[in-house]
Amino acid sequence: MLTPKRIPGLAWRPSRRRFLTGGAAGLGALALGGCDRASNAPWFRDLVEAAEGVTRTAQRALVPRQALAREFTAADVSPVFKANGSTYPDNPDYDSWVADKFSSWRLSVTGLVEQPLSLSLADLKAMPARSQITRHDCVEGWSCIGQWKGPTLASVLDRARPKPNARYIVFQCADDLQASFFLNAYYESIDLIDGYHPQTILAYEMNGQPLPVPHGAPLRLRVERQLGYKMAKYLTEIQVVDSFAALGSGKGGFWEDLGYEWYAGI
């Protein structure tokens, strides 16, 4: 996930306008100003979304559905694993969960399922678990390697039995990361290809320890073939949907609503 204090494009708008209308910045600056203006134009958003579609289509075509992200050994685990985004949800419910060691926390599975679920941490720990040591790639450019353990998302979905019109899995989180008038609470979504991928797990353990609070306790998503911001922390609810258009600003996730790619395989 990203550092929330850097909200792209918001604080800069007035200065950019002045920068453009100032007009004394020379040819190079004018050319760059053109890029700035284009960056917010509707045709540019259409163009870049087309490019995202090309990337997704190319990867879905060339990367085998079951292709696994590389798994490393215990010796490769990062001594320092950076915790990005929110590191403690600003939410009174969360305080009480921390106080009772997440015994009153529940993960609900809702939406287009035959059998809605409400799972405790003990329920999840009782399920068969997968352990994997993988590389976590942040959209900012850095990588860390960590060990993660938890049930596969597929096994949880199998218990809830998605209906035939299910298309996406949405993750709701306890962190109201900057939720406000103009920002949505943290949420994420993935398609069924990644939803049923063998390495897509709901991790309650990191590096052999209960998942630490800065990394999303008690439960976070791992989607190993995409960037870190897809791997929602502090999970509270899994929704099976046929469209995410009605959620948030309609782009399928907190960072997606701010301009980041929904398909983060690149």
Next chain:
Amino acid sequence: MSESAPGRHQWQWIYRHPVAVRVTHWVNVVCLVFLLGSGLAIFNAHPSLYWGNIATFDRPLVRLEAVAEGGKPIGRTTVFGVAFTTTGFLGLSRDGEGQLVRRGFPSWATIPSYQDLSTGRRWHFVFAWLFGINGAIYLAYTLASGHARDLVPARTQWRTIGRTVWDHLRLRFPHGPEARGYNVLQRASYFGIAFIVLPVLILAGLAMSPGWDAAFPWLPQLFGGRQSARTVHFICAGLVTLFAVVHVLMVLVSGVWNNLRSMITGRYRIEAE
């Protein structure tokens, strides 16, 4: 080669650049400008470079940062543990409003000029696809037409490389029959950029993608890890920039209009034999 006044010579037109080379050349220019600017914008989201699979946050190979020195903010660039003060350019620079801001590369060098990783990525991937398709067209043409051979330095040319370097340093360029083909320095640099640096740069870029890495696990391994690939990608971008600067300088000093005309219309003027 002649340094006589042009009036005393017969001019001869040669067809120097086929249309496929001219079109792909200019598409390349546009792509590389946008890729470099947006690439620096992306780099600015985490202005450090590492080696291996993972980021060792406190031990980077290269770091651009703003730090306080004597109560005053300065821009500092650390390369292999050696620190340089780079205030105004790297680490700390002025934005469009003249405010000093903490930033890897300055706003005049990045697309967009303001710090916005998502928009930088959007620009980068649009032009990366365009650049890749353009490069594939160029590669197909250059191999099928035999043009690739024009870019391999000839054995006879290596023997005179000292002389060619000396001529270049004195800004003396062939204008006669020797100007029909590329000289050894042109061939070596064009070949090196088109067939070594750019392919390595593209592979290193792909190696940063977790999606491609799942399909091609050897890709990041080729570079010694994803963070190494990011560093190699950055170094290759630097080499391309260096190439472009020298290339434009050479175009300017070796007959700018003749050069530009030949890359637009294909026709190049040389002195008659």
